[in-house]
Amino acid sequence: MSVLAACSSLFLAAFLAATILPLPSEAGLAALLASGTASAALLVAVATAGNVLGSAVNWLLGRLAARLRDRPWFPVDPARFARAEAWFRRWGVWSLLLAWVPVVGDPLTLAAGALGVRWWPFLALVTIGKAARYALVAAGTAALA
Numbered sequence: 001m002s003v004l005a006a007c008s009s010l011f012l013a014a015f016l017a018a019t020i021l022p023l024p025s026e027a028g029l030a031a032l033l034a035s036g037t038a039s040a041a042l043l044v045a046v047a048t049a050g051n052v053l054g055s056a057v058n059w060l061l062g063r064l065a066a067r068l069r070d071r072p073w074f075p076v077d078p079a080r081f082a083r084a085e086a087w088f089r090r091w092g093v094w095s096l097l098l099a100w101v102p103v104v105g106d107p108l109t110l111a112a113g114a115l116g117v118r119w120w121p122f123l124a125l126v127t128i129g130k131a132a133r134y135a136l137v138a139a140g141t142a143a144l145a
Helices: 005-019 027-034 040-068 078-091 094-096 105-114 118-145
Strands: none
Touching: 005 027, 005 078, 027 040, 027 118, 040 094, 040 105, 040 118, 078 094, 078 105, 094 118, 105 118
C-alpha cells in the first residue's frame, strides 16, 4: 500500500470514527504502524487531523441543533437535551479533553457546539486529547513490535 493510500484511508476512518459511526480508527492506525507503510509521526498526525475534523463537524451540527431544538421534529426530546446541557455545564469546557472516549466523546462535541463553546478553545482541547490518544496507540504498538 502506498503512503498516500494508507494516509487517505486512515484519515477517512478517523474522520468517520469521530461522527456517529463506531469505527475503530485506533486499530487502523496500529495496523499501518505495524506494516511500516509510513512514519509514526505522519500516521499520528493524519489520524489526529481526521478525527478532529470529524469532531468539528459534530460541533457545527451542535450549533445548528441549538437553533432547531424547539421544532417538533427535532430528534432529541427537550428533557434529554437539558440533561446533556446540565452535564456539560457541570464539567465545563475541559471535558473536551475526553472527546476521544468512545460513546462519550461524540455527544461531548455536539454539546459543545449546542452550548456555544467558542471555536478556538474547542479546537485546541479536542486536538490535545485526540493527539494524545493516537500517540499512546503508536507508543503501545511500538512497544509490542
